[in-house]
Amino acid sequence: MELAYIPSPSRGVLYLGPIPLRGYAFCIIIGVFIAVWLGNRRWVARGGQSGTVADIAVWAVPFGLVGGRLYHVITDYELYFSPGRDWVDAFKVWQGGLGIWGAIALGALGAWIGARRRGIPMPAYADAVAPGIALAQAMGRWGNWFNQELYGRETHLPWALHITSSEGGRVPGYYHPTFLYESLWCIGVAFLVMWADRRFKLGHGRAFALYVAAYCVGRGWIEYMRVDDAHHILGLRLNDWTALVVFLLAVTYMIVSSRLRPGREEIVEPLAADGPTDGPVASGGSAEGAVASGGSAEGAETDTRAGKPAASEPKAEPADEPKPKAPAEEPESATKKS
16 A cells, blocks of 8 residues: 555646637646746846737747657557547647657747847847746646656655556556656756856856756656656667767857857847837937946037927026126326326
């Protein structure tokens, strides 16, 4: 008899009338909100405008969901296209099955499109949202708990996960909660990236590369513990090989980038031509802005008023000039001397 274990939910979906409320979907949605919220705070701290992260996320999130699903379906195609399988199930995202590698790859493409439309350097944006993505992954892994999937080998540790479902070839029992291991690892990765970014002023995509490399390290040993069906190459699961290759690429990028582009971007987002901004005031906006940009208060005043005095500041009257004194009359005696 197990005295301590992590229970699995009795079901992963609740119904609000005819509307299904799925735990897996809720975890993904909450993760997206966390990523956008933290990314926005970091972007504004870097000098960007509030709301930019959310605007670009409108492109990145749908691309990421499609990419994650495509990676899963392609690498586990036999689950949907083998004899006796229904290919329509490939579109049922709520049943689980999003590959993080495809989600990041295609999500990055969507983010690049959104960033390009706003004239924003993609590496700077990636650095800002990297910790938030890690926290979103940490939240998303709890969707696997709702679906009773992606657990590890059998164990009798106090924190073992109790699997109760027998659907899809599952065998009820006690297993390593790999979803929990990865969730905690992602939280650690998020804090590592934020610390390193603050300590070393990472720029030009290096904070994002650190996130990728650190995640791959954890994903490698966690993936090795899983017992769900997967393709193997030379005795290793496909995702282990993917983690190894992506880790090497991320480390290589960090080394090359630090040599070619040391330091951090000074400007991450161009100021809008009009409308309020959270960043520095554009030239011609105020006397203080002009002074900050190397001008003078007088010059800023002229630019603001377009050469005309402001209505609220009446033109000062010129001071009265001293009147010339009349020549003093000569004494009458001096005139008679001649």
